[in-house]
Amino acid sequence: MKDEVQTPEERTANLKGMGSARKRVEDVRFTQGKGNYVDDIKLDGMLFGDFVRSPYAHARVVSVNKEAALALPGVIAVLTAEDLAPLGLHWMPTLAGDKQMVLADGKVLFQGQEVAFVVAEDRYIAADAVELVEVEYDELPVVVDPFKALEPDAPVLREDIAGNMEGAHGPRKHNNHIFTWEQGDKEGTEAVLSEADVVAEEMVYYHRTHPCPLETCGSVASMDKVTGKLTLWGTFQAPHAVRTVASLISGIAEHNIRVISPDIGGGFGNKVGVYPGYVCSIVASIVTGKPVKWVEDRMENLMSTAFARDYWMQGKIAATKEGKITGLWCHTTADHGGFDACADPTKFPAGFMNICTGSYDIPVAYLAVDGVYTNKAPGGVAYRCSFRVTEAAYFIERMIEVLAIKLNMDAAELRRINFISKEQFPYQSALGWEYDSGDYHTAWDKAMKAVDYDGLRAEQAQRLEDFKAGKTRKLMGIGLTHFTEIVGAGPVKNCDILGLGMFDSCEIRIHPTGSAIARLGTISQGQGHATTFAQIIASEIGLPADDITLEEGDTDTAPYGLGTYGSRSTPVAGAATAMAARKIRAKAQMIAAYLLEVHDDDVEFDIDRFVVKGAPERFKSMKEIAFAAYNQAIPGLEPGLEAVSYYDPPNMTYPFGAYICVLDIDVDTGVSDIRSFYALDDCGTRINPMIIEGQVHGGLTEALAIAMGQEIAYDEIGNVKTGTLMDFFIPTAWETPNYQTDWTTTPSPHHPIGAKGVGESPNVGGVPCFSNAVHDAFRPFGLTQSHMPHDHWRVWKTAHDLGLHE
Amino acid sequence: MELSEEIRIKAPREVVYAGLNDPEVLKACIPGCEELTQTSENELEAKVVLKIGPVKARFGGQVTLDRSNAPGGFTLTGEGKGGAAGFAKGGAEVTLIEDGDETVLSYTAKAEVGGKIAQLGSRLIQGTAKKLSAKFFASFAEEMQASAVL
Numbered sequence: 044m045k046d047e048v049q050t051p052e053e054r055t056a057n058l059k060g061m062g063s064a065r066k067r068v069e070d071v072r073f074t075q076g077k078g079n080y081v082d083d084i085k086l087d088g089m090l091f092g093d094f095v096r097s098p099y100a101h102a103r104v105v106s107v108n109k110e111a112a113l114a115l116p117g118v119i120a121v122l123t124a125e126d127l128a129p130l131g132l133h134w135m136p137t138l139a140g141d142k143q144m145v146l147a148d149g150k151v152l153f154q155g156q157e158v159a160f161v162v163a164e165d166r167y168i169a170a171d172a173v174e175l176v177e178v179e180y181d182e183l184p185v186v187v188d189p190f191k192a193l194e195p196d197a198p199v200l201r202e203d204i205a206g207n208m209e210g211a212h213g214p215r216k217h218n219n220h221i222f223t224w225e226q227g228d229k230e231g232t233e234a235v236l237s238e239a240d241v242v243a244e245e246m247v248y249y250h251r252t253h254p255c256p257l258e259t260c261g262s263v264a265s266m267d268k269v270t271g272k273l274t275l276w277g278t279f280q281a282p283h284a285v286r287t288v289a290s291l292i293s294g295i296a297e298h299n300i301r302v303i304s305p306d307i308g309g310g311f312g313n314k315v316g317v318y319p320g321y322v323c324s325i326v327a328s329i330v331t332g333k334p335v336k337w338v339e340d341r342m343e344n345l346m347s348t349a350f351a352r353d354y355w356m357q358g359k360i361a362a363t364k365e366g367k368i369t370g371l372w373c374h375t376t377a378d379h380g381g382f383d384a385c386a387d388p389t390k391f392p393a394g395f396m397n398i399c400t401g402s403y404d405i406p407v408a409y410l411a412v413d414g415v416y417t418n419k420a421p422g423g424v425a426y427r428c429s430f431r432v433t434e435a436a437y438f439i440e441r442m443i444e445v446l447a448i449k450l451n452m453d454a455a456e457l458r459r460i461n462f463i464s465k466e467q468f469p470y471q472s473a474l475g476w477e478y479d480s481g482d483y484h485t486a487w488d489k490a491m492k493a494v495d496y497d498g499l500r501a502e503q504a505q506r507l508e509d510f511k512a513g514k515t516r517k518l519m520g521i522g523l524t525h526f527t528e529i530v531g532a533g534p535v536k537n538c539d540i541l542g543l544g545m546f547d548s549c550e551i552r553i554h555p556t557g558s559a560i561a562r563l564g565t566i567s568q569g570q571g572h573a574t575t576f577a578q579i580i581a582s583e584i585g586l587p588a589d590d591i592t593l594e595e596g597d598t599d600t601a602p603y604g605l606g607t608y609g610s611r612s613t614p615v616a617g618a619a620t621a622m623a624a625r626k627i628r629a630k631a632q633m634i635a636a637y638l639l640e641v642h643d644d645d646v647e648f649d650i651d652r653f654v655v656k657g658a659p660e661r662f663k664s665m666k667e668i669a670f671a672a673y674n675q676a677i678p679g680l681e682p683g684l685e686a687v688s689y690y691d692p693p694n695m696t697y698p699f700g701a702y703i704c705v706l707d708i709d710v711d712t713g714v715s716d717i718r719s720f721y722a723l724d725d726c727g728t729r730i731n732p733m734i735i736e737g738q739v740h741g742g743l744t745e746a747l748a749i750a751m752g753q754e755i756a757y758d759e760i761g762n763v764k765t766g767t768l769m770d771f772f773i774p775t776a777w778e779t780p781n782y783q784t785d786w787t788t789t790p791s792p793h794h795p796i797g798a799k800g801v802g803e804s805p806n807v808g809g810v811p812c813f814s815n816a817v818h819d820a821f822r823p824f825g826l827t828q829s830h831m832p833h834d835h836w837r838v839w840k841t842a843h844d845l846g847l848h849e
Numbered sequence: 850m851e852l853s854e855e856i857r858i859k860a861p862r863e864v865v866y867a868g869l870n871d872p873e874v875l876k877a878c879i880p881g882c883e884e885l886t887q888t889s890e891n892e893l894e895a896k897v898v899l900k901i902g903p904v905k906a907r908f909g910g911q912v913t914l915d916r917s918n919a920p921g922g923f924t925l926t927g928e929g930k931g932g933a934a935g936f937a938k939g940g941a942e943v944t945l946i947e948d949g950d951e952t953v954l955s956y957t958a959k960a961e962v963g964g965k966i967a968q969l970g971s972r973l974i975q976g977t978a979k980k981l982s983a984k985f986f987a988s989f990a991e992e993m994q995a996s997a998v999l
């Protein structure tokens with residue numbers, strides 16, 4: 044046989060398994076414009092829906108006059124809350140246990156809220172008809188500040204639950220209050236703060252922003268009145284959950300609903316939520332008996348579908364004179380907008396904000412989060428992060444810097460002396476997590492050396508002298524971050540969304556000729572699942588990745604799973620993939636033993652075959668085994684070679700990283716020039732280094748956007764001031780710096796292949812790193828905290844307020 | 850959003866004051882004005898087609914005048930609604946000072962804009978508002994000078 048002359052290295056390389064920088068198989072279609080997105084779906088007789096949206100942030104809806112719109116030729120229907128009420132669909136449940144209006148029921152709570160749904164024969168007619176719907180509003184006082192929302196005389200925003208002081212997450216203190224979530228040891232932390240050598244205190248604001256995926260949200264609903272089956276295509280990051288929730292809300296039996304997520308042009312958390320457009324397209328299809336498409340435009344995406352962040356984090360950090368941290372206190376005021384549509388596991392109303400002790404060994408800590416209603420869009424999704432981890436990382440990495448200023452210490456050294464040491468893992472954090480593994484000192488030292496940290500500080504000191512001597516107008520900033528992520532939600536015992544346990548799944552079928560198809564409960568939105576999951580299977584069972592098809596997103600064919608967000612695909616579905624592959628390998632071993640006429644225990648797996656122990660020239664390749672599995676009668680074994688695994692992870696995984704950014708700030712223009720960015724990521728076992736590098740580049744660029752300019756800003760009457768890409772910052776190649784990537788490898792001890800997830804790390808670590816660099820440049824002039832985004836104007840203002848323009 | 854400006858009109862103050870109170874004159878001078886009718890002594894109703902960036906809409910609105918300072922000026926408040934395009938409301942203070950045969954007209958205006966037009970960003974709105982008011986006063990000065998000559 045040909046492969047007998049191949050070396051083990053050649054056989055391994057042929058598989059393109061784990062560790063191979065295999066090219067993304069998805070890109071063949073994407074780079075040729077052959078992707079198939081929701082808006083590419085065209086069905087016979089398909090109608091188009093479009094929303095009438097509120098221009099007011101808070102108003103009573105006095106009347107809706109549909110007459111003129113209905114008179115326009117081509118308009119089929121105009122739906123309002125009154126039309127949906129008999130079906131019980133004028134409100135819908137949110138992922139956070141609250142409810143949200145599908146169409147305005149008597150009032151509107153944020154600008155851009157859905158008031159009526161126009162259905163027409165084409166999208167141009169629908170858009171014209173939207174302008175003909177006459178809505179009469181009666182303005183109400185607007186509250187856009189969460190602190191003002193909690194004042195005693197603040198207007199009541201949610202009249203539907205006014206006076207009901209028991210919310211989905213415990214007692215409410217005020218009509219605009221949603222929940223209080225407390226973690227850790229309040230008394231113990233306060234005792235440490237009162238006796239500490241040093242306490243640094245700061246308000247750290249992580250502004251409201253938006254995932255803004257390239258493809259906006261949309262759906263196509265098609266109700267077949269003959270079969271009673273509803274098919275729903277949509278931009279869903281969790282198609283199976285959508286099917287279950289759609290069944291529970293609509294009363295349509297779950298087997299009669301088929302949800303399909305086709306290609307998705309980026310999600311970043313924006314496509315986790317349930318939106319009125321989905322519900323309205325379904326209702327419109329049921330009412331008209333025709334398929335109905337709804338796709339939002341960019342302005343609608345930015346002003347109405349899920350935002351991210353908007354956390355006001357008041358912090359106190361205590362330490363000894365030498366810089367050993369003794370305690371951490373945090374109170375967060377969380378602005379959730381008009382409805383609590385935050386996407387978090389049920390038991391975590393502030394997500395994993397309690398990872399805010401970060402990479403540091405902090406003996407005692409306390410966290411309280413108050414959720415608040417305001418006249419802003421609902422949401423609160425994890426924008427390229429795992430459930431509020433980026434807020435937590437930003438908080439602790441800013442508090443470390445603030446403490447370093449107070450102690451007059453170098454921030455790198457302060458981090459180093461407080462890291463959890465390698466020997467302490469598994470580490471029990473003061474706020475309740477068991478960190479599975481880590482080696483922070485090794486990563487940090489590698490990063491310091493790679494950038495020549497001491498050399499950078501010397502250069503910075505010289506620059507400062509030159510600045511003071513009037514030789515330059517540019518300041519140099521060095522941004523440091525060591526972050527710890529918590530990803531891979533999660534263990535069903537404590538992680539569910541709307542009662543749906545957060546396990547995931549993989550089903551693998553080996554075909555007789557030795558190729559395969561695998562289906563997963565997750566859904567790629569650009570992560571490259573078809574590439575990487577095939578690599579896991581290739582290494583686990585010894586068939587080439589190129590011979591393995593991967594499918595996701597069709598609930599009629601894929602096994603049930605909770606979808607892709609929070610860097611959970613590799614930690615959970617990746618583990619399911621390895622476990623399913625191992626079931627196949629176990630059966631293959633029995634088949635090989637039969638074919639080789641030896642006992643099961645006398646054969647062992649060797650790259651792409653089973654060999655007789657001690658006699659490697661006697662073997663059966665996986666291809667031979669696959670054929671025999673189907674076509675040879677083997678006593679005691681069923682024909683076929685396939686397996687499914689539903690994986691409930693025993694713990695989260697804890698990727699980490701060390702990032703260093705160097706930038707120069709022109710104090711007269713406020714322009715920051717990012718000179719270098721070094722990113723070391725430890726995501727455990729590395730499946731495809733090229734995909735990891737791509738993820739890091741993408742995540743860092745989104746971090747750059749958030750830290751340096753991107754925001755959803757409101758004026759005092761609740762107008763979204765950044766509702767188009769003219770004002771909402773998306774970096775292009777022009778603004779994006781070069782990145783230097785690096786890694787260490789600390790495998791997860793509980794994950795079958797030791798992988799931890801990486802998609803979100805660069806965003807979680809990148810934001811504080813860019814922000815710390817800006818702060819660091821101004822540290823010699825007394826700056827301790829300035830809020831993001833650090834756009835040119837804000838940086839100029841900082842310089843101005845520090846007297847640098849005098 | 851705030852606007853303020855001062856312009857010199859080659860016409861006596863009474864003529865300028867009368868012009869500012871004449872719906873026909875205003876209709877001719879307001880850019881995009883389709884209808885302007887006086888509904889009571891101090892109230893006007895208007896329909897104006899407005900285009901800001903990619904948004905074009907017909908705004909309907911009411912204006913209320915306070916003439917207690919006549920003829921040295923007046924204040925006005927008003928609001929307009931443009932359906933899906935949004936809404937605007939605000940007020941202006943106009944003063945007229947005699948300077949020989951001419952009149953110095955100065956005004957300060959404050960406006961709140963909401964909805965889709967506000968989303969397009971203040972830079973577009975501010976710029977458009979300035980352009981429109983400049984256009985209005987240019988036409989108005991022209992009308993006044995013409996009627997002063999007559």
